[in-house]
Amino acid sequence: MHVSRTARTARTTGRRAARAAVALTAACLALAGTQAAAAAGAFPGADPVSADVQHARDLADGKFDAGHLAHKARKEAEERALGFDTAGGAAPLREVVVKGTKFFAPAGAAPLAAADEPNNLCAYGEVCLYFNSGHRNANFKRKDTQSTIKDYAGHTFPVGLPGGGQPVKNNAAAVHNASGHYTFGVFYNSNHKGLRAWYAPGTGRDLPDWLKNNNASGRADRSW
Numbered sequence: 001m002h003v004s005r006t007a008r009t010a011r012t013t014g015r016r017a018a019r020a021a022v023a024l025t026a027a028c029l030a031l032a033g034t035q036a037a038a039a040a041g042a043f044p045g046a047d048p049v050s051a052d053v054q055h056a057r058d059l060a061d062g063k064f065d066a067g068h069l070a071h072k073a074r075k076e077a078e079e080r081a082l083g084f085d086t087a088g089g090a091a092p093l094r095e096v097v098v099k100g101t102k103f104f105a106p107a108g109a110a111p112l113a114a115a116d117e118p119n120n121l122c123a124y125g126e127v128c129l130y131f132n133s134g135h136r137n138a139n140f141k142r143k144d145t146q147s148t149i150k151d152y153a154g155h156t157f158p159v160g161l162p163g164g165g166q167p168v169k170n171n172a173a174a175v176h177n178a179s180g181h182y183t184f185g186v187f188y189n190s191n192h193k194g195l196r197a198w199y200a201p202g203t204g205r206d207l208p209d210w211l212k213n214n215n216a217s218g219r220a221d222r223s224w
Helices: 002-039 052-058 066-082
Strands: 093-098 101-106 126-134 135-143 174-177 182-189 193-199 203-206 216-220
Touching: 002 126, 052 093, 052 193, 126 216, 174 193
Parallel strands: none
Antiparallel strands: 093 101, 126 135, 126 174, 174 203, 182 193, 182 216
């Protein structure tokens, strides 16, 4: 009888240990899946990485380059001197119809010359990054999913307005998402990594201070 009770106790203990092992394995797999999804950028917010990894990303994206830091400081000082809103808030827009096509333009800015205004407009279906706050001056525009770019290196703002010809990477101050069905993310690092800010269809804002003139990549995600 004593042997039988001992055997039953051993079997019970064994089953409990097996269930615990299964539960632990499942928890580890779930954690690994969550981390992998976050690393792939599946979730809004930042992907959790070590300080060393983030530092390496920032170095690769030119965040510490003396030229970039000097340009960023000079550009932001110029915006303050010109009275541009640099608070990172919503920027009101007005609709403009040109040859039957609806565009969006900054509501508070002084009207541009007829020859210049098309360079500043953002058409329905486009995602536009602006050189200056308040959706002013040159803008870099792409249609819907074409706005998904892993690294803005090599892309420039179109010529014709202030900021034209300058790099897009680490040089945008505002965004307007005029796409119909895509939420657009602006990322601090290339390859859609690091901190990011998301903009729903039909919204336009100055980039937050930590992202202004620090944009490295962008991604359009289907909203519905």
